[in-house]
Amino acid sequence: MTQTQASPSYHERLWPTPALLGVLLLLIPAVTLVVTPIDKTLALPVAILLYLIIAGTLVLLSPTITVRDGMLTAGRARIPVEFLGDVESLGADALRTAIGPGLDARTHLVIRGWIHRGVRIAITDPQDPAPSWILTTRHPERLAKALGKS
Template sequence: MSSPGNDGETVAYSERLGVPLRWWVQGTMLVASLWLALVVAVPGVVPWIVTGAALALLAAGLTSYGSARIKVEDGVLYAGRAHIDTSLLGAVTALDADQTRRVAGMEADARAFLVLRPYLKRAVKVHLDDPADPTPYWLVSSRHPDRLAAALQALADH
């Protein structure tokens, strides 16, 4: 999935880890329940103001939490706010849900860099080959771990 990015850069993979629709629905229902409780108990415009503020906070929170991006572009892996040159990467493994749960839990290394989202059950484990970096690996959630692993592997093969 290689495509030209801004200014002629090559984007080998790009994904936004947005929250699922059900989180938006559940959050909206929570705010609606708040509105119902307030409109019965408090007269006037106050319930509408409080509900509007709660809805704005919900939207800001879900948008912010779901704004993390995973991108492989011009030989660099971006995961959330962090980035690393792909020349420093070692073995790349696409993990299924069970493997992800184990690597993020029982088999976890406290020094690992994690970009995990609870609503994404699969991930990619990327070992680092940088002697100056104490981080043994990155564990990155993905909706398409096979594609992300393939994009990273393609850069390693060059």
């Protein structure tokens, strides 16, 4: 099967979860309580507007991970697949360690706190200062397969 520029071999948008957007609904009563002493008529509209701004920002700024035409794109960063080494799938505990105490400060990160799995991809390009990329993804095995590293 041949790949065309129109069809990536992997594409994922790191959307916020419905649970996160649901929890953010708690902003509405909280903001309403804070604004009510100032102006009762504006309290609820301000609270709803603030929720919509925050939820909309999370949705609009959700990065994508794409593998297309021999190029891995994660957020705004891109790297040719030929410069990628081993891909390590990270479960919740391994991801927490990888981005916590086990993190090399030079590592490129594209992570979202509401996604609890990911991959660590070794970088083999000697010109690249980052030794690896850590990406959160809901489908680590599919991403590794798309990179040809499964």
